[in-house]
Amino acid sequence: MIFSLILNYRKTLCSGLFFVVLVSFLFSESITSSHLAVLPIFEWMETTWFGVAGKTWGALFAVVQAGHLIGLGVLGGSVIASDGRLLGLFKGLPMRLVVDRCHSIFTWSLGLLVATGVFMACGVAIKIYYMPVYWYKMLALALGVLFVFFIRKPIVDRDLDKVSPWLLRLLALSSIMIWFTVAATGRWIGFS
Amino acid sequence: MNQLIYNAAVWLDNTEWSTRIHESYYLYNWIESTHVLTLMLSLGILFLIDMRMLGWAFADISANKLATRLNTPMLLGFVVMFVTGILLVYAVPVRSAQSVWFRIKIGLLIICAINALLFHRKMTASIGSWDFEPRAPKALRVGALISLITWSVIVICGRFIAYDWFDCNYPQSDLIRGIAGCIDGQTQF
Numbered sequence: 001m002i003f004s005l006i007l008n009y010r011k012t013l014c015s016g017l018f019f020v021v022l023v024s025f026l027f028s029e030s031i032t033s034s035h036l037a038v039l040p041i042f043e044w045m046e047t048t049w050f051g052v053a054g055k056t057w058g059a060l061f062a063v064v065q066a067g068h069l070i071g072l073g074v075l076g077g078s079v080i081a082s083d084g085r086l087l088g089l090f091k092g093l094p095m096r097l098v099v100d101r102c103h104s105i106f107t108w109s110l111g112l113l114v115a116t117g118v119f120m121a122c123g124v125a126i127k128i129y130y131m132p133v134y135w136y137k138m139l140a141l142a143l144g145v146l147f148v149f150f151i152r153k154p155i156v157d158r159d160l161d162k163v164s165p166w167l168l169r170l171l172a173l174s175s176i177m178i179w180f181t182v183a184a185t186g187r188w189i190g191f192s
Numbered sequence: 193m194n195q196l197i198y199n200a201a202v203w204l205d206n207t208e209w210s211t212r213i214h215e216s217y218y219l220y221n222w223i224e225s226t227h228v229l230t231l232m233l234s235l236g237i238l239f240l241i242d243m244r245m246l247g248w249a250f251a252d253i254s255a256n257k258l259a260t261r262l263n264t265p266m267l268l269g270f271v272v273m274f275v276t277g278i279l280l281v282y283a284v285p286v287r288s289a290q291s292v293w294f295r296i297k298i299g300l301l302i303i304c305a306i307n308a309l310l311f312h313r314k315m316t317a318s319i320g321s322w323d324f325e326p327r328a329p330k331a332l333r334v335g336a337l338i339s340l341i342t343w344s345v346i347v348i349c350g351r352f353i354a355y356d357w358f359d360c361n362y363p364q365s366d367l368i369r370g371i372a373g374c375i376d377g378q379t380q381f
Binding site for chain 1 (some may be wrong): 249250344351
């Protein structure tokens with residue numbers, strides 16, 4: 001019984017375990033030395049072409065920021081449409097198709113967000129290095145990516161009629177909350 | 193006209209709540225954050241519908257059903273964006289009224305509103321004939337493309353408002369002063 005449960009949900013369990021290890025590490029003593037160890041990476045980021053361009057051309061930085069916002073909008077739209085459908089909203093739309101098509105859009109918009117996010121981070125690398133909220137955002141993003149690809153996706157890839165509606169609702173609510181947290185911490189960086 | 197806009201902005205700026213919002217670190221940031229985060233509800237869903245019309249996504253889902261079902265959260269998002277947007281302008285009225293980017297943004301918002309009305313009318317008139325086609329008829333595709341482009345430029349303009357490159361309190365060319373509506377000898381910015 002326990003063995004079959006572990007076998008069926010191995011990706012979910014591995015992701016959960018990885019996240020627990022990550023959070024334990026972040027709140028442990030060793031985080032200070034690790035934080036200092038990654039400083040040279042952030043110093044190097046500012047010297048890259050992205051870093052120099054981001055600092056030199058304010059208009060380019062602002063356009064990339066706008067691209068990041070558009071990516072956020074599309075990612076949020078796909079999350080709301082897909083998770084809204086799992087929650088039982090938007091009745092009449094085929095759940096299987098909505099969830100699958102939204103996942104493709106989600107993946108593309110996540111790619112856009114990461115690409116524009118890396119550019120922006122290079123431009124203000126040292127500044128964000130010292131911001132606790134930047135690390136909160138990275139933690140939330142890591143949780144979001146793990147959740148989507150290793151917990152949510154394997155479950156919604158099954159025959160949705162055979163998955164408990166309560167599990168689907170729990171997945172949808174968790175997904176909305178996680179991605180809202182990622183977006184809110186990102187916004188928080190803006191006014192820190 | 194610019195003098196009238198300036199006088200109205202100065203009047204708004206002198207009201208108690210404009211000062212309160214502007215000077216409250218948390219209130220202003222909460223309003224601004226709500227404005228930005230609502231992009232996920234308004235623009236995100238609008239782009240999904242536009243992509244369906246263009247055949248870039250959801251090609252195997254009924255266009256009419258998708259647009260109808262997603263319409264309510266999208267409109268809710270736009271209402272929140274509109275209200276928070278007005279509050280943001282109300283908090284900083286003089287600078288906003290004389291911002292090149294804000295003026296371009298308002299112009300584009302008017303274009304978007306007209307485009308949305310025309311789009312809705314054409315969609316209602318033609319829906320039965322192509323509902324399950326991968327792509328909408330040409331007129332609707334053009335409308336969706338206009339929507340995608342103009343809203344993207346609106347986001348860029350919105351981001352540019354935060355920068356002071358073309359503010360009236362710096363020396364500007366006649367073209368910029370004309371578009372921004374800078375007033376000679378103005379006392380407030």
